[in-house]
Amino acid sequence: MNLLRAVLTASVLLAGCLAAAHSCAQSSSPSQGRIVDSVGAVLAPRDRVAPENGMLQERLDALLPQLMKEAELDLWLVIAREYAEDPVYFTLVPQPSHSARRTTMLIFDRQADGSVKRLSINRYPFGAPYESAWSGGDLDAQWKALGELIAKRDPRRIGINVSKQWPVADGLTHGLHQQLLAALPPGYETRLVPAEHLVVRWLETRSASERAAYPHVVGLARGVIAEAFSAQVITPGVTHTDDVAWYIRQRFEALGLPIWFMPDVNFQRAGGKCAVDAPFCGEEGVIQPGDVLHTDVGICYLKLCTDTQEMAYVARVGERDVPPGLQQALATGNRWQDLLTANFRTGLTGNQILVATRRQTQAAGILASTYSHPVGFFGHAPGPAIGMWDNQEASPGQGDWPLHAMTVYAIEGNIKAALPEWNGQHVQIKLEQTALFDGERVHYLAGRQTQWHVVR
Known part of the structure; x- marks a missing residue:
């Protein structure tokens, strides 16, 4: 595993920075060939070659x-x-x-x-x-x-x-x-x-070294999201959602991490519109206290791509906790994730996993939409498609591809929940985390969001 020495060194530095609560100042050293930043350590382009x-x-x-x-x-x-x-x-x-x-x-x-x-x-x-x-x-x-x-x-x-x-x-x-x-x-x-069978299997299967490096790559993406969803970046009443999106993009560029799509940031708020049958809820504009924020970002590093969506709450003046309705909504989103990943079984097709998950969420009374996909050398990589945002029915084609071991997925989808604090108006919790299926279990490569980011 000598080839991963540089990557694992970066992972250790990441852990140290997080333990120091973002106390690591950004620095670089030609001899070390890396950028040490508050969200982690990133190898310089020259030092990624080995x-x-x-x-x-x-x-x-x-x-x-x-x-x-x-x-x-x-x-x-x-x-x-x-x-x-x-x-x-x-x-x-x-x-x-x-x-x-x-x-x-x-x-x-x-x-x-x-x-x-x-x-x-x-x-x-x-x-x-x-x-x-x-x-x-x-x-x-x-x-x-x-x-x-x-x-x-x-x-x-x-x-x-x-x-x-x-x-x-x-x-x-x-x-x-x-x-x-x-x-x-x-x-x-x-x-x-x-050669399509070989190509898909080549692209979807992760080697031992890639599995070792992937958590660090995902952690970099999640670290920038946590930074963007904070008072360091957002001033309620002043900051526009586009400001946050461009902050995320420029932070990745400063770290030398290419994005594979433009980051998206949007808000939902009381008095807005989130119809039960709407595929997506969210608006762009100036962020205000009481808003629910959402972002969708994707980077590639060491040829490995990520796809991540997380949620934040903008606290009102004097507000100590996230409203209970929102806390419950996020917990429901985590419950949807659990139902989905429990259906991952080697040999099942994406369509079979989708059908089983839909049946279980409906039985549990969860208003959910599932549209998960493989990631790897591409952000939208080949392998079993598990639903589409615009098609929640089993469909022929990529949904018929079977699940294999040592493959990585964006566990992506959303739930809608009626909020008592918003007079019964629905909020949409849009979640996406990168996870490995090892043939028996699904492992989130850098954890998953179970608590709200809070902008105070």
């Missing part, structure tokens, strides 16, 4: 062979061009890599002993973890080299990235597909099969 490449090596060595066997593929081709990279491409190449460099061909050849030989046919060789099978010639020679390699290997099933269902598994462009067909030995076109 752990990211170590994780890639581990995945290629330990994970890819078993997944190629599972998909019954003898050869897997990932072919990409500069500015038109296959979605899976950057999960397979060492850093620092910014493009496919003209036409890049990755070949994964499953051996008789189950291991996978990793080859590249590329104008610019990668080096480790790939062995160069050809380099340096023109494009025609490159395609000829690929055809000759395939003929020599004589694979029965050749996986290519084409898919009707999964966008991430449909990365082989039409032009490259046509060139591949022309380069194949006669009759080999019948050996081409969609």
Whole structure:
């Protein structure tokens, strides 16, 4: 686990900062290669290369062979061009890599002993973890080299990235597909099969090192939310929801943490509108005492993405506690999460989990909506979709994908509850936390919100 030394050092620093109640001042050191901040420690871009490449090596060595066997593929081709990279491409190449460099061909050849030989046919060789099978010639020679390699290997099933269902598994462009067909030995076109099963399993499965690093990544996101939902950022009667959203975005940028969507911040308040059949409740504007706040943020760090939604209450002058109705509403949201995650069973599809959760929430009298999804190399990653915000019925397609062990999910959805303090008006509690399914249980990677953030 030497590859995680830098990541685990950052995790220790994070714990120390939190224990000191945000007393750590922001600092950086070229020799240490990290930013130490009140929300945690973040490696500088240069120092992310070693752990990211170590994780890639581990995945290629330990994970890819078993997944190629599972998909019954003898050869897997990932072919990409500069500015038109296959979605899976950057999960397979060492850093620092910014493009496919003209036409890049990755070949994964499953051996008789189950291991996978990793080859590249590329104008610019990668080096480790790939062995160069050809380099340096023109494009025609490159395609000829690929055809000759395939003929020599004589694979029965050749996986290519084409898919009707999964966008991430449909990365082989039409032009490259046509060139591949022309380069194949006669009759080999019948050996081409969609590699979508392998692509989805590759993207959804987390390695041991990724599972060790992921809690720190999620903790960074949650730490910035806690900071944003405080008097350090919000002055009731002055601060606009957009101010908070941009604060969150700029804090992530200052830490060198890319976002994969613009942070969202909105409020609900007494006298507002939150219809029972409305998919979402919330407005934008100047924040006032008594408001209920919500945010939705997503970052990616060490190639691992998060998706997080949390709630806050803006206390009125002299108010010591969050109103009981809101405390109960959040507890109901946690109860919905428990019902959902209790239905996670290996082999069940996203649709089956959705149907079971809806039945249980209805029996419990909880007005809930479930729309959870996998996360990983992408914020909206492939794997079993467990409902959609605009479709609470079981649907064919991604909802039919089965649950596998060592996969990560955004436990996402909402509940509505009538508040006595708001004369029976509904409040919507929108929650989302990143969690690992280990094959038996669901584990929140950096905890979950069970108490309100309070702006005093």
